[in-house]
Amino acid sequence: MRLAERTSLLRPSPTMALDAKAKEMERAGRSVISFGVGEPDFDTPEPVKEAAIAALRAGRTKYTPVAGIPELRKAISERFLREQGTSYPEAGVVVTAGAKQALYEIFQVLLDAGDEVIVPAPYWVTYPDQIVLAGGKPVVVPAGIDRRFALTLADLEAAATERTRAVVLNSPQNPAGAVLDPSEVVRIAEWAAARGIALISDEVYGRLVYDGAEHRSPATASPAAREATIVVDAVSKTYAMTGWRIGWLLTADVKLAAAVANLQSQSTSNTNSIAQYAALAALTGDDSALPEMLRAFAARRDLMVEMLRRLPGFEVDVPRGAFYCFPRVRELLSAPPRGMRFESADALASHLLEETGVALVPGSGFGMPEYLRLSYATSEQRIRDGLSRVAKVLGA
Ligand SMILES: Cc1ncc(COP(=O)(O)O)c(C=O)c1O
Known part of the structure; x- marks a missing residue:
């Protein structure tokens, strides 16, 4: 069928595309750790x-x-x-x-x-x-x-x-x-x-x-x-x-x-x-679930920032709100570890997903192509495991 002109204006959400790829790898039996999700991992309050x-x-x-x-x-x-x-x-x-x-x-x-x-x-x-x-x-x-x-x-x-x-x-x-x-x-x-x-x-x-x-x-x-x-x-x-x-x-x-x-x-x-x-x-209601969630997010954020800062060519600002880190990887792209070459942060994110099963969202969809987005709405264990895998591949 001929679709309306308007549909050509629609781009699939880049976060969804990455999520789809990660899920496909998981179905194929790979161990995947996703830092792509934009939602709290806590349950809705009782x-x-x-x-x-x-x-x-x-x-x-x-x-x-x-x-x-x-x-x-x-x-x-x-x-x-x-x-x-x-x-x-x-x-x-x-x-x-x-x-x-x-x-x-x-x-x-x-x-x-x-x-x-x-x-x-x-x-x-x-x-x-x-x-x-x-x-x-x-x-x-x-x-x-x-x-x-x-x-x-x-x-x-x-x-x-x-x-x-x-x-x-x-x-x-x-x-x-x-x-x-x-x-x-x-x-x-x-x-x-x-x-x-x-x-x-x-x-x-x-x-x-x-x-x-x-x-x-x-x-x-x-x-x-x-x-x-x-x-x-x-x-x-x-x-x-x-x-x-x-x-x-x-x-x-x-x-x-x-x-x-x-x-x-x-x-x-x-x-x-x-x-x-x-x-x-x-x-x-009494908002009593919120302080606990905030405490958990703050601890995860600190862990993620600390681990990201140890990665080569990652520049990280400490986020003061929401539940995302947005490191710039310009230095990594211009001076990658020996034997590696990445055209863009998108290519880097694809490489990391394929090599380590870790899903990070490239910054291009957010209007900043030299960055990656990681959500810390996930457990400390997964942050530790996921970023250790990335560190290993990047030789950190
Ligand atoms: C900045 C921002 N605004 C709006 C939304 C959408 O929120 P909702 O799920 O309530 O539609 C999101 C979800 O990721 C968001 O990050």
């Missing part, structure tokens, strides 16, 4: 599961309002107020199938053909594709390891044009775990508000910060910044609920929220009703 079972038993199995059950929209609005001290109306909350759908819908309702969206790199793989699908143009602004992956207002000023409609902020960030300095967040938010540019703030890793780092939403900078900001969040990462598919957006612009809900009503309708009750329990 009270959340219980709430889902109770919802099921109570027959909460019918359509809900498209934008989500009122209790959940209220809990989302209240949680933001509790954590960030800024309130958004319940009418400005739309519950979506994960943060991914929220982002997709925001770009669809905001962008006209040729509108520009500033995307700091490294970026989460999905942003540019979703922007292009909505007819927009991603304008990529890089900030690598030399700058600790920290976007500044000066970067945005240099990239902005008449056509700039929005900026995507993601702090704590995937893939480098960088956390923007709160004072820079305020400067950026005030600048965007003054220029009438929307700030799409992806805060899915907002609770996953270490070493006393502070996650500050740009919505908190000023009343005008609150109006300019659309917050995107989800239960996915914070509560180990990636498979439940519950995310949301918060906006002060109820017209925008209504447009998103309309779009959703013509595509997926409400998100899964039972999962909405589970998310409600997660957001209104």
